[in-house]
Amino acid sequence: MADASPMRADVIVVGAGPAGLAAAHAAATDGARVVVVDENPETGGQIWRASHRAPHPRARALLAQLERDGVTTLRGTTVFDAVPPGSLRAVDAGGHSVALEAPAIVLATGATELLLPFPGWTLPGVFGAGGLQAMVKGGLDVAGRRVLLAGSGPLLLAVAAALRRSGARIVALVEQADRRAVRRLAGTLWNRPAKLGQAAALSVRLCGVPRHHATWPVRAHAGGDGWLRAVTLRGADGSETTLDVDLLGVGFGLAPATRLAQLLGCELDGDRVATDDLLRTSVPGVHCAGEAAGIGGVDCALVEGAIAGHSAARRDDLALRARRRLRRERGFAAALADAFALRPELRELPTSDTVVCRCEDVAYGALADHRDAHDAKLATRCGMGPCQGRICGPALRFLRDWAADRVRPPLVPVPMAALRETLATTDSTP
Amino acid sequence: MPDAGDNLRVTIDGTQIHVPPRTTVAAACVMARATRRSVAGEPRTALCGMGVCFECRATVDGRLDVRTCMLHCRDGMEVHTGG
Amino acid sequence: MTSVPRTAVIVGAGIVGAACADALATSGVAVRVVERERPGTAGATAAGMGHILVLDDSPAQIALTKLGRELWDARADRWPTRVERHVCGTLWVAADDEELAGARQRAEVYERWGVASRVVDADELRLLEPNLRGGLAGGLLVPGDSVVYPPNAARVLLDAAVSAGAAVVERAPVTAVGDGWAELADGTRLEADVVVVAAGIATPRLVPGSGLSIVPKKGHLAITDRYPGFVRHQLVELGYLKSAHGAVRQSVAFNIQPRPNGQMLLGSSRQLDDDDPRVDRCILAAMVARGIDYLPRLAALSVLRTWVGFRPATPDNLPVVGPLADRPGLWVATGHEGVGITTSLATARLVADRLCGREPPIDPGPYDTSRLREASTHA
Numbered sequence: 001m002a003d004a005s006p007m008r009a010d011v012i013v014v015g016a017g018p019a020g021l022a023a024a025h026a027a028a029t030d031g032a033r034v035v036v037v038d039e040n041p042e043t044g045g046q047i048w049r050a051s052h053r054a055p056h057p058r059a060r061a062l063l064a065q066l067e068r069d070g071v072t073t074l075r076g077t078t079v080f081d082a083v084p085p086g087s088l089r090a091v092d093a094g095g096h097s098v099a100l101e102a103p104a105i106v107l108a109t110g111a112t113e114l115l116l117p118f119p120g121w122t123l124p125g126v127f128g129a130g131g132l133q134a135m136v137k138g139g140l141d142v143a144g145r146r147v148l149l150a151g152s153g154p155l156l157l158a159v160a161a162a163l164r165r166s167g168a169r170i171v172a173l174v175e176q177a178d179r180r181a182v183r184r185l186a187g188t189l190w191n192r193p194a195k196l197g198q199a200a201a202l203s204v205r206l207c208g209v210p211r212h213h214a215t216w217p218v219r220a221h222a223g224g225d226g227w228l229r230a231v232t233l234r235g236a237d238g239s240e241t242t243l244d245v246d247l248l249g250v251g252f253g254l255a256p257a258t259r260l261a262q263l264l265g266c267e268l269d270g271d272r273v274a275t276d277d278l279l280r281t282s283v284p285g286v287h288c289a290g291e292a293a294g295i296g297g298v299d300c301a302l303v304e305g306a307i308a309g310h311s312a313a314r315r316d317d318l319a320l321r322a323r324r325r326l327r328r329e330r331g332f333a334a335a336l337a338d339a340f341a342l343r344p345e346l347r348e349l350p351t352s353d354t355v356v357c358r359c360e361d362v363a364y365g366a367l368a369d370h371r372d373a374h375d376a377k378l379a380t381r382c383g384m385g386p387c388q389g390r391i392c393g394p395a396l397r398f399l400r401d402w403a404a405d406r407v408r409p410p411l412v413p414v415p416m417a418a419l420r421e422t423l424a425t426t427d428s429t430p
Numbered sequence: 431m432p433d434a435g436d437n438l439r440v441t442i443d444g445t446q447i448h449v450p451p452r453t454t455v456a457a458a459c460v461m462a463r464a465t466r467r468s469v470a471g472e473p474r475t476a477l478c479g480m481g482v483c484f485e486c487r488a489t490v491d492g493r494l495d496v497r498t499c500m501l502h503c504r505d506g507m508e509v510h511t512g513g
Numbered sequence: 514m515t516s517v518p519r520t521a522v523i524v525g526a527g528i529v530g531a532a533c534a535d536a537l538a539t540s541g542v543a544v545r546v547v548e549r550e551r552p553g554t555a556g557a558t559a560a561g562m563g564h565i566l567v568l569d570d571s572p573a574q575i576a577l578t579k580l581g582r583e584l585w586d587a588r589a590d591r592w593p594t595r596v597e598r599h600v601c602g603t604l605w606v607a608a609d610d611e612e613l614a615g616a617r618q619r620a621e622v623y624e625r626w627g628v629a630s631r632v633v634d635a636d637e638l639r640l641l642e643p644n645l646r647g648g649l650a651g652g653l654l655v656p657g658d659s660v661v662y663p664p665n666a667a668r669v670l671l672d673a674a675v676s677a678g679a680a681v682v683e684r685a686p687v688t689a690v691g692d693g694w695a696e697l698a699d700g701t702r703l704e705a706d707v708v709v710v711a712a713g714i715a716t717p718r719l720v721p722g723s724g725l726s727i728v729p730k731k732g733h734l735a736i737t738d739r740y741p742g743f744v745r746h747q748l749v750e751l752g753y754l755k756s757a758h759g760a761v762r763q764s765v766a767f768n769i770q771p772r773p774n775g776q777m778l779l780g781s782s783r784q785l786d787d788d789d790p791r792v793d794r795c796i797l798a799a800m801v802a803r804g805i806d807y808l809p810r811l812a813a814l815s816v817l818r819t820w821v822g823f824r825p826a827t828p829d830n831l832p833v834v835g836p837l838a839d840r841p842g843l844w845v846a847t848g849h850e851g852v853g854i855t856t857s858l859a860t861a862r863l864v865a866d867r868l869c870g871r872e873p874p875i876d877p878g879p880y881d882t883s884r885l886r887e888a889s890t891h892a
Contacts, residue, residue, distance in 0.1 A: 039481055041454075041502050046480055076500065078481075081794070093501065095493060095813075112482045124465050124475040134479030138499065139453030140460055226473050227463070358477070358485060361470035371551075378554050378664040379595075385469075386484040386495070386738055386817060391477070408820050409792055413484075413495060413738060416779075417812035419801045419819070469739070469774070495738060495815040 006099035009035040009072070011312045012086055013106045014079055014260060017045020018298050019290025020108030021062045022305025023312065026322075027106070028069035030313035035100060036071060037090055039078040045110055046130055047298050049137050074098070080410035080418065084264045085285025089421070097418045104285045104312040107261050107273065108305060111254035111291035113155075114394050117356045117364065118349040120220025125228030125247055132249035133159040136166050143167030145246040148231050150174035150217045153253045153340045154297075161205040163249075171245050172210045174233055176252070177340050179213035185339035192332065194299075216346060217250055236345070252342055255394035256292045262407040271397065278311040278319045279304055287312045295337065300329035347399055356399075357392045359385020367396075373405040386413050438505040443513065455498035455509055456486040465513040473513060488512070517869050518542055518706030522695050524687045524719065526551075527558035528854055529846050530711035531667040532861035534674035534681075537709075540869045544679035545703060546671065547695065549686040553667030556713045557853055560822025562734065562770050562778050563666070564747055565855045566603050566658040569622045570754055573831055573879035577856050579626060580875055582657065584858035596669055597662040599773045604633075604641060604746040605653040605753075606767070606807065612751040616653035619751075623655065630655045644743055644808050653751070660747060660770050663854050687712070690719050693842030707868060709844045713825045716847040723837050724885040727848050729823035731784040733797050738815040741775030743808075750807065753781070762786060765800040767807045779804045779811075781851070783824075792819050826850045834860050835867070835881040844868075845882060 011027040013020045016038035028034045042049060048059035066073065076093035086102035113128040120126070127135060129149055136142055147168040149156045152175060160170050175182065189196040214236035221242070223229030232242045256272040266281040266288065267274045272295075273281055273288040281288050289308035290301035303325045310319035350356060352365030362382040370376035373383060373396060382396075383389030389405060396402045410419065437448040440455070442462040449458045456476040459465075465473035466488065476486035481500045489510040490496040498509065521537050523530045526548035538544045546552075553559060565585045567578045585598075592598045607613040616632050623630040633641065634651045641654070671681060686698040690710055695703045710716050714729040750767040768780040782800045784793070797819055805812045827833060827848040834846045846860050863880065866873040 040500060083794070112480075113478060115477065115483075122468070122472060122474060124460075124463075124473050127476065128478050131477055131479035131483075134499065135454070135457050135460065135476060138457040138479065139450060139503075140457040225463075226465075355468075355472075358468065358474070358483065361468050361472070375551050375554050378559055379668065384817070386487065386815070387482065388817065390482045408818055409794075410816060410819065412481075413815040413817050415494075415813050416735070416737070416801055416805060416816050419735065419816055420798050420805060420812075494813060 006087070006101040007035060009033045009100070009102045011104050011106060011309070012037065012088060012100050012102040013108055013309075014088070015045065015108035015110055015290070016040070016043035016073060016075070017108060017110050017290060017301065018047060019110070019301035019305035019308070020045070020106065021059070021066065022302045023106040023108055023289055023309035024071045025062060025065055025069060026306040026309025026318070027313040028066065028071050030310060030315045030318065032313040034069070034071045035102070036066070036073045037077045037079055037088070037100065038073070038075055041076050041093070043073060043075060046134060049134060078412055079260060080412050080414045082260060082264050084283045089418070091414050091418050095415050095418070097421050099421070104287065106305075106308045106312050107281070107286065107288040107292055108290045108308070109257040109260055109292045111256050111295060112390060112394065113251040114253045114255045114398065115250070115391055116252050116346060116349050116395050116398065117354050118218055118220070119351055119354050120222070120228075121250070122355050122358055123220050123222050123228045124226065126220050127247065127249050129156055129159045129249035129251035131251070132247060133162055136163060142247065144169065146171045146244065147247045147249065148172055148174065148217075148243055148245040149249045150231070150233070151251040151253070152176045152342060153251070154336065155251060155254070157202045157206065159249055160209060161202055164205065164209070168247075170206070170209045171243050172212060173206065174212045174215045174217065176216040176343055176346060177213060178236075181339045182213065185335055188332075188335050195332070216349075217248070218349065220248060236343070252346065253340060254291060254295045255397075256295060258292055259390070259407050259411055261286070261288060261292065262404070263409065263411060271394070277323060278316055279308040280311060294333065296329055296333035297336070300326070300333055303329055342398060350399070356395065357382040357385065359387050367400070373402045376402075377405055388412070438503050438507070440503045440507045440509060442509045443511055449503050453503050455488070455490060455496070455501045455503055455507070458503050459486065459488065459498060459509065459511060464509075464511045466511045467513045520705040521545070521868075522547065522703045522705040522708045523711060524690060524695055524708065525556070525711040525713065526553065526667065526671055526681065527556045527711065527713055528553070528663050528667045528670070528857040529713075529849065529860055530709075531670035531674070532857040533709050533711055533846055533864050534679050535670045535677070536861035536865035537868065538674040538677035538679040540865050542868070544674060545682065545705065546674070546679060547682045547685045547687055547697065547703070549684065551683050552671045552681065553664035557822055557824055558663045558667050560732075560734070560820060561663055561824075561851070561854060562768075562780060563661045563663045563854050564603070564658065564770060565661060566747070566852070567623065567628050567655065568754070568852060569619055570830060575622070575626055576875045577832070577859050577880065578852055579628060580862065581856040581859035584862060585659065585661070585855070586657070592661070592666070593669060595662070595665045597665070597773050598659055599771075600657065600659040601771055602654060602656040602746045603658040604638075604748050605655070605751050606638070606645065606748055607650040607652050607751050609650050613650040615751055616651065620653055628655065629657055642744060642746065642748065644810050645748070646807060646809050654746070658747060660772065661854065666854070687719060690843060692840040705842075707842050707844055709846055709864060711846045713847055714823050716825070716845055720837060720843070720845065723845075725833060725845065726828055726885070727825045727833070728785065729788055730826040730850065731782070731787045731789075731793075732780065732822050732824060732851070733782045733792060733800055733819060734822070735779045735797070735801065735816050735819045737777045737779070738817055739775035740777065740814055743775075743810075743814070744769055744771050744777060747771070748807070763796060765796065765803050767803045769804060769808065788823070790821055792821055824850045825853075829884070832856060832860060832880050833882055833885065834863050835877065835883070837882055
């Protein structure tokens with residue numbers, strides 16, 4: 001099959017969130033030809049995702065820099081196959097195949113929301129918390145709608161504030177962690193004026209919103225039209241309340257998006273991509289920065305992006321200098337993870353007839369006899385659908401301690417025609 | 431909402447709606463209360479909003495299995511959720 | 514071993530091992546099955562397509578595949594839904610008049626063997642499968658062929674064996690076997706009147722020096738999202754057998770299979786001398802191109818996954834079923850190449866009938882291990 005010649009660069013960055021943009025800028029400053037690929041129609045990642053009205057100011061500044069740096073950005077372009085170190089194949093928004101080739105790549109693939117199954121979570125009107133914010137940024141009109149935000153982590157606060165600004169009525173903000181743990185985290189912020197300021201600003205913007213701790217959603221109820229009507233919450237003391245809502249945003253934190261790294265053969269460290277001091281992965285030429293290398297938030301991602309960008313451009317000296325800032329950010333990330341650790345009661349969220357694999361409608365009870373993801377997949381189809389286990393995989397990691405199943409091309413479903421074209425380089429690693 | 435004049439016409443499962451520019455097709459589908467059917471026949475809408483869950487996929491202008499949360503509406507677009 | 518065995522150890526719970534367990538346990542033998550992973554989740558059983566079809570490559574092959582299909586059909590009422598059995602038939606597609614002439618010859622062979630088939634012309638081909646490209650010459654329809662989902666079929670067969678008293682040891686790799694014994698990785702030694710090694714491509718490693726020539730033949734598959742009705746029969750190009758059994762190092766042939774849920778499995782590729790378990794992008798591209806050549810609209814359909822499997826292939830394309838020389842308590846049942854799902858039940862029948870002193874329904878000679886000795890003498 002004739003193959004269009006690939007787009008060549010010195011460094012390819014996959015993901016145009018904070019880590020990816022910072023990596024692209026660092027590498028370009030070092031004189032590298034850089035191409036950034038991102039599957040979203042807009043750059044900025046989820047955190048800086050432009051609302052349908054205005055782009056995020058920090059993203060705008062970094063993007064302007066990238067333009068001056070001469071960085072090529074491919075938006076709406078989804079990487080579906082990769083051969084180490086830097087041979088990638090993607091499809092653009094029109095479904096056409098794009099080949100990319102570079103001696104070094106930076107994986108800045110971010111994270112996905114951890115979505116835990118509970119009765120009713122498949123109803124129309126239930127979204128991930130970040131998912132609901134993304135929908136609103138994508139034009140979903142929530143003015144006057146009653147919104148419940150539940151789950152865990154600081155993202156809930158940010159989403160609540162953003163939705164309130166878009167005119168939503170935040171019915172309640174429900175955090176599974178204990179109030180004490182969250183307060184303890186706030187106590188560690190005394191030497192972080194910027195973060196303390198952000199936290200204070202959020203509190204002001206959420207003034208008047210009922211907030212519950214040690215509480216979580218246990219059931220979503222449908223109205224006569226089949227859409228979400230109400231949500232039942234349960235507290236750690238066993239009490240239950242039901243709130244009437246139009247929309248539910250529910251997320252239990254973030255899970256690193258590691259599938260591209262896995263396809264490239266990068267080793268994992270728990271649920272994240274294993275990296276060294278210079279954010280090199282176990283595969284030569286492949287670097288990883290941002291949430292995929294460990295959940296750390298935007299400030300951490302920016303520092304990591306710079307390190308990975310310099311290191312990919314072979315300026316290890318600059319990478320090491322940037323590294324000094326990382327320890328502080330990593331320390332904060334660890335405190336966050338600790339404060340918002342998921343409580344074991346959440347393992348009881350799904351009942352035996354709760355759908356766990358939404359693609360194939362596999363109920364939790366069907367998995368009872370299985371001991372790992374691969375075995376369950378072959379026997380029950382769990383994780384066999386179009387999302388390829390991206391939703392049920394992290395959930396089952398929490399619920400059952402199941403490691404993710406093997407990753408094979410294509411990383412996302414692509415038109416058959418995209419597979420007809422071969423990768424420019426064949427895989428020659430042993 | 432911008433002026434109706436700036437809005438785009440999108441047809442979702444035969445129903446025409448108007449949305450502002452840069453609205454994603456997934457957001458338009460939710461506003462039109464259009465749902466996809468799961469393999470067991472349950473109604474579904476977008477979940478993750480960021481291209482991960484594939485719950486929002488639809489046929490857009492004849493192209494199959496498009497993640498509609500990753501795509502902006504265009505004037506005259508035809509969307510079929512199969513719901 | 515001349516008397517009927519009282520005990521048997523079966524090494525491998527792929528489809529062949531599971532079928533042997535079922536056949537022996539229901540014959541009254543006390544069976545223990547040892548499997549390195551979990552039943553049906555490894556090897557060619559987990560990776561393959563799952564077609565039940567009659568192949569006319571040689572008289573011995575048609576005899577075995579025909580018996581296999583009959584045995585699958587005989588249990589029709591007992592296959593639960595999760596086996597996904599679907600009698601969709603096979604439509605062998607003739608690209609040109611030469612291939613159509615081949616189809617006619619093949620129809621005659623099938624007729625001699627009592628297998629229903631029918632030659633269709635170009636117009637009927639288009640009616641049967643509207644998504645095939647124009648310009649094809651016709652085809653051969655074999656309506657009795659079917660498809661199943663092999664991992665669950667293996668589990669169902671094993672469950673039947675367990676109901677008849679068999680025991681299953683999972684995640685227990687076998688490190689060595691001999692005349693009436695098998696040793697596990699943890700040092701456990703299992704003894705039985707007979708050991709049946711149904712370990713697919715791992716079999717030669719377990720029985721060194723037996724003259725067994727079984728090589729892994731790498732294959733690729735791609736599965737689509739759900740498009741019910743896109744194809745209605747299993748479609749195979751008539752050049753398939755040339756590709757499947759040719760001496761060339763690598764080949765691709767068009768083969769697509771509709772699953773009951775509307776998904777489609779696209780094959781096929783064959784590569785010798787390649788034991789890399791990763792997807793070979795060049796071969797995959799060639800295989801997909803072949804599929805799109807026959808089904809142009811396939812180009813727009815979504816592929817969910819691709820993967821690789823290894824078929825246990827023998828020099829004469831027939832499985833190896835029987836006792837090893839001078840070791841009457843050590844049997845093998847492997848080498849089924851790409852038709853192991855079809856022939857699993859027939860293989861199990863031969864094993865059980867021979868071990869229990871019953872007359873097998875077909876001559877077991879062509880599949881017997883004795884030909885290995887001849888081959889090694891002549892080598």
